[in-house]
Amino acid sequence: MKVFLGYFLGLGAWGFGGPIATVGYMQRDLVERRKWLSPQDFLDGVALGQAMPGPLAAQVVMWLGFLRARSWGALAAAIAFIAPSFVVVLAVAVAYGRYQGSSLVQALFYGIAPAVMAIIAIAAYKLARMTNRRDWRLWTISVVLAVATAWTGTEIALLFLGSGFVMILVDAPPRWFRRRDRPALTIAPVAAIAWPVKALAAATGAGTLLTLAWFFAKAGALTFGSGLAIVPFLRDGAVHQYHWLTDAQFLDAVAMGLITPGPVVITATFVGYLAAGWQGAIVATVAIFTPIFLGVVLPGPWFLRHRDNAQIQAFVKGATAAAAGAIAGVVVVLSQQIVTDWATAGIAVATLAVLLRWKIKEPYVVAAGAIAGIILHWPW
DSSP states (O other): OHHHHHHHHHHHHHOOSHHHHHHHHHIIIIIIISOOSOHHHHHHHHHHHHHSBSOHHHHHHHHHHHHHHHHHHHHHHHHHHHHHHHHHHHHHHHHHHHHOOOHHHHHHHHHHHHHHHHHHHHHHHHHHHHHHTTOHHHHHHHHHHHHHHHHHSSOOHHHHHHHHHHHHHHHOOOSSOOGGGSOOTTHHHHHHHHHHHHHHHTTTTSOHHHHHHHHHHHHHHHOBSSGGGGHHHHHIIIIIISOOSOHHHHHHHHHHHHHSSSOGGGHHHHHHHHHHHHHHHHHHHHHHHHHHHHHHHTTHHHHHHHTTSHHHHHHHHHHHHHHHHHHHHHHHHHHHHHOOSHHHHHHHHHHHHHHHHSOOOHHHHHHHHHHHHHHHHSOO
């Protein structure tokens, strides 16, 4: 277990590229290279993560820890994965709060963001190829979800579930639709997540820390799919509802979530610090990951008991194909905002070419993007 946790600690320190890229790293390192997990165990975690609220990468990490040592394993894996990015983002938030200087952040983000988009695009394709193989039905689901996500600009959680149920009807239609046979994957976790949210609801007027806890618990419980999907929800609350940050500060917070390793929702740490200091950073981070943790460990035993069922396997295939398509759609949406001129387009294309031609570790690519951003966008 120590070696397992050591890997997640390292992943949290160098896992650049957002959720889909991080999932790709785990699939490459733990399934293909080290063979610590079977492909089915890994795909089960991806499918469970898509059915539950929260960022995919953190959910898969918790699931893999759960397979090793149940709830304690999930908690230990989550802490190991989240700790490095929490420390980095908190340190940056302290410096940011003291100096309020964002020119360097903007220059870094200018170069890093298009490079990261290229990394995510390649990782999304690899995940789809691993999941869909030569099944045209699964590729159809991926394409439909990619188009829907790109068209609407949001990830539609019901489409993840609907894709799973479509594959059940196609591959394993139930003969007797008895209540206990229904693949009710989402009933238990939704009910479980509701109780801590309701408990915090009564305390929202008691101070900034409790308000932070309530807000970020809602964010963790109500946002499905990639951690990037949480950004609109955070902006509405942090900027317009509670006025913790200005629009410019929020954009800098999102930049920190993107250019640092680990889950994108670590943006909560940055927002929490600007709202209420280091106590706010801790409260916001714990609050946003609590419902995500519950959404993995509570349905986990049920999922393990039923994962050999033909209907569950069909659901897993459909939901995972939908995940690959939806995150590809997110790449399109974000690229429209990030690739805004010839320079950013050149960085994105160059990154794609380099990664397709050579096996270069992602942190080096991100560092190159940062250097390009400083050269091209720094206010000399």
